[in-house]
Amino acid sequence: MNVKPSQSDLQPDVVAQGARATAMVEVDSVSQIFQTSAREDYLALSDISLTVAEGAFVSILGPSGCGKSTLLYVVGGFVNPTKGTARMKGKPIIGPGPDRGPVFQEFALFPWKSVLGNVMYGPRQQGVSRATAEAQSRSLIEMVGLKGFENFYPKELSGGMKQRVALARTLAYHPEVLLMDEPFGALDAHTRTRLQNDLLNIWERDRKTVLFVTHSVEEAVFLSDKVVMMTRSPGRIRQIIDIDLPRPRRRSELLLESRYQKYVVDIERMFDDSNVNEL
Amino acid sequence: MTSERIFVTRLAPLLASLGLLIVWQLASLALDSDSFPTALEAIRVIPSLLGDPETLINFAASLRRMAIGFGVAVAISIPLGLLMGRSRAVASFFNPLLMIIYPVPKAALMPFIMLWLGVGDIAKTLVIFLGVSLPVIYHSFEGAKAVEEKMLWSGAAMGLSSAQRMVRIVLPAALPEILTGCRTGLVLALITMVTSEMIARQSGAGNILFNALDMGQYDTVFAMIIIIGALGICLDGAFERVRRRLVRWSDPQFDIPLSFS
Numbered sequence: 307m308n309v310k311p312s313q314s315d316l317q318p319d320v321v322a323q324g325a326r327a328t329a330m331v332e333v334d335s336v337s338q339i340f341q342t343s344a345r346e347d348y349l350a351l352s353d354i355s356l357t358v359a360e361g362a363f364v365s366i367l368g369p370s371g372c373g374k375s376t377l378l379y380v381v382g383g384f385v386n387p388t389k390g391t392a393r394m395k396g397k398p399i400i401g402p403g404p405d406r407g408p409v410f411q412e413f414a415l416f417p418w419k420s421v422l423g424n425v426m427y428g429p430r431q432q433g434v435s436r437a438t439a440e441a442q443s444r445s446l447i448e449m450v451g452l453k454g455f456e457n458f459y460p461k462e463l464s465g466g467m468k469q470r471v472a473l474a475r476t477l478a479y480h481p482e483v484l485l486m487d488e489p490f491g492a493l494d495a496h497t498r499t500r501l502q503n504d505l506l507n508i509w510e511r512d513r514k515t516v517l518f519v520t521h522s523v524e525e526a527v528f529l530s531d532k533v534v535m536m537t538r539s540p541g542r543i544r545q546i547i548d549i550d551l552p553r554p555r556r557r558s559e560l561l562l563e564s565r566y567q568k569y570v571v572d573i574e575r576m577f578d579d580s581n582v583n584e585l
Numbered sequence: 586m587t588s589e590r591i592f593v594t595r596l597a598p599l600l601a602s603l604g605l606l607i608v609w610q611l612a613s614l615a616l617d618s619d620s621f622p623t624a625l626e627a628i629r630v631i632p633s634l635l636g637d638p639e640t641l642i643n644f645a646a647s648l649r650r651m652a653i654g655f656g657v658a659v660a661i662s663i664p665l666g667l668l669m670g671r672s673r674a675v676a677s678f679f680n681p682l683l684m685i686i687y688p689v690p691k692a693a694l695m696p697f698i699m700l701w702l703g704v705g706d707i708a709k710t711l712v713i714f715l716g717v718s719l720p721v722i723y724h725s726f727e728g729a730k731a732v733e734e735k736m737l738w739s740g741a742a743m744g745l746s747s748a749q750r751m752v753r754i755v756l757p758a759a760l761p762e763i764l765t766g767c768r769t770g771l772v773l774a775l776i777t778m779v780t781s782e783m784i785a786r787q788s789g790a791g792n793i794l795f796n797a798l799d800m801g802q803y804d805t806v807f808a809m810i811i812i813i814g815a816l817g818i819c820l821d822g823a824f825e826r827v828r829r830r831l832v833r834w835s836d837p838q839f840d841i842p843l844s845f846s
Contacts, residue, residue: 384738402741414735418757418834428743459834479743 329396330483330515331358331381336390338376350376352540353390358483361513365526366534369577373541374519375487381517382408382485394483404432407481411488413468415460421447421471422456428479439478446474451504466497473505483515490525502528503557510554523577527551527569528560535576547573620803627807634808640793647778647789650706654713655774662721662770663763667755669722670729683722691716692780699785709781709789716777717770724766728759761832771824775817790816 338351350373358364366374379385380392383402392399394406402408415424425446429439447456450470460468469489476484490498506529509516520526526533527549535544551566560566606624613623634640669676691712702708732755740754756763782791790813797805829836 382738382742384741402738404742404744406742408735408738408742410735410739412733412735414733414739416736416739416754416757418760418832431743431745461834475739476742481742 328359329357330360330362330394331517332356332393332396333377333381334391334393336377336380336387336392338373338380338385339388349540351380351387352542354541354543355390356534356543356546358515358517360515362531363509363516363518363529364532364534365518365520365530366536367520367523367526367573368536368541369538370521372536372538374521374536377536377541378408378485378487378517378519381483382406384408404428404479405482406485407476407479407483408485408487409469409472409476409489411491413460413465413472415468415471415475417460420457420459421452421463424460424471425474425478428475432479443474443478446478447471449508450474464497465493466501469493469501470504473508477508481514483517486516486518488519488521491520498525499557505529506555523570523573527566527573528555528557533569533573535573545576619801622804622807626804627811630804630808631811634805634812643789643793646706647782647791650710650781650789651713651774651778654710654778655717655771657710658714658717658770658774659721659767662718662766663725663756666722666725666763666766667729667751667759670726670732670759671751671755676726679722683719686715687719691777692784695781695784704785704787709778709785712781713774713777716773720769720773721763721766724769725759725763728762728766729755731762732758761835764828764832768821768824768828771820772817775813775820779813 333354333356336351336354337349340348340350342348354377356377366377368374376385380387381394381399383392383399383406394403399406416427419427422440422443425443426436426439429442430436434442444456447453450473452467452470452474455463455467460471463471469492473489490501493501502525509529518526518529530549533547533549535547536542537544547569549569551560551563551569606628609624613621665679669679694715695708695712698708698711702711736758737750737754740750745753778789779791779794782789783795786792786795790809794806794809794813797803797809
C-alpha cells in the first residue's frame, strides 16, 4: 500500500520546486484559532500544508470536529486563516470567488428561485445572456438527472434532489475547483450511493479539481485519487494516502476488488489506533 | 367533499359575524342603556353615514395619512432591520434605542408631537409611522438574522458583492418574515390612525367617531366602529393576497387534500 508520511511530500520547499506547475490549490502552514463562547481559544487547525494537483479528486477524511470543513472554508475564502496562507494557482486566496465553487451539506439553495432559477443564478451574475444561461442550465439539470423538475421550488424536492440542484448550480458557473463539504452527509444510504455514482460519472467526464470533505471511509476511497486523513483536536494531517484504483470506477466492481477493501480496512484501522491514542 | 369543505370555510366567518351581531343585539336589549345601541340601530345608520360626502372626505384623509405613514415606515424599516440583522455593530447601536421606544404607547407621544409639529397631517402621519416602524424593523431584523450563512457564501462564490448579497439574497430570503411584520404594521397603522385622530381632531374617521361620541350619537359611534372594523378586515385580506403571491415559494402547500375523512 502506498502510504506516504505527510511530512515528506509537504515540505514547502519541495512544493515550491516540483509541484508548482500543476498545483491548483496550495495550503501553506495554515492554523485556525476560534474563540469559543467561553472566550477560550480553540485550535481548530494546526499547521496544515497540502497541495492539490489540477484535476485531482482529493478527499479530506476525519472524525467530526477535526476541522476538515474549516480547511475547506479557508480554501473557499469564506474563513480567513489565523496563520498561514492558502493559494489558488499560486495567488493568495483573500475571499470567495467563482473559480472555487462550494457545495454544502445544507444545500443552501435559494428557496425563492425555481430549480432553473437556482442553476441560472451564477451564469446570469457573470453576465451570460439569459438565453445562453437558460440553455446551459437546462442541459446541466438534465445531466444531474432532474429533467422535468425545472420549475419546481426547492421546498418541493427531496434532499437528494436538492443536492443535485446544488451541484448543478455550482457547475453552472464553471469553477475550476469544486469544494464539497460533506455533500451527501444529510442523505439516506441509498440516495447517498446513487449520488456518489452520479458524481463520479460527471467528474470522470471533465476531471475538475475536487476537494471533498467526508467522514465516510468508503466514500473517500471510492471517489478519490488521494485521501487526506486528519486527526482531531487540533486538526492535523495524519497521513496522505494515494488511492491507486483504476478509473472509470464502478461501484459493483470496486466493492469486490481486494485493493479497495484493503484501503478501507487499513484506513479504518488507522483511525481506530489514533482514537485509542487520543484517549 | 372538497366543495363541502370550501363551503364550510367560507361560511364559518359569516356565521361568526352573525353570532357576534346576535350576542350584541341581545346584550344591548338586556342592558337597555342609552349608550349601548342595538346592532340593528347601528347598522341602520351605516348607509346614511356612507352616503354622506363628508364621511368619505374624512375617510379619504385618514387613508391618505395611513398610506403615507405606512409606506414611509416600511421603506425605512426594512433596510434598517436587514442591516441590523446582518451587522452586529448596527444592531447594538439601534437595539437600545428601539427598546426604549418599544413599550411607549405611540399615542402617548401625540401631545408632544402636536406641540412641535402642530395638529395637522404631519403630526398624525408621524404617529402612524412610529406605530408601523417597530414591528417591521423587528421582523426584518429577525428575518435577516436567520438567513443561512451558507446561502450567502454560495452567493459570494458566484461573485456577488456584500451590497448585492444584501439586496439579492438577504432581502428575498427574509421576505416571508418581513411581510409578517408588515401585516402587523398594517393593523397598527389603522389603530394609530384612529387614536391620533382622537387626540388631534380635525379630520378623519376618528374625528367623526369621537365627535359623535361627544354629542351622544351612540348609534353613529357604533356604526363607525363597524365600518373601521370592516376596513381593517378588507385591508388585511388584500394584504394577505399580495403576501401569498410574493412568498408562494415558502408557504407550506395544501394543494394535496390533508383530510383523511
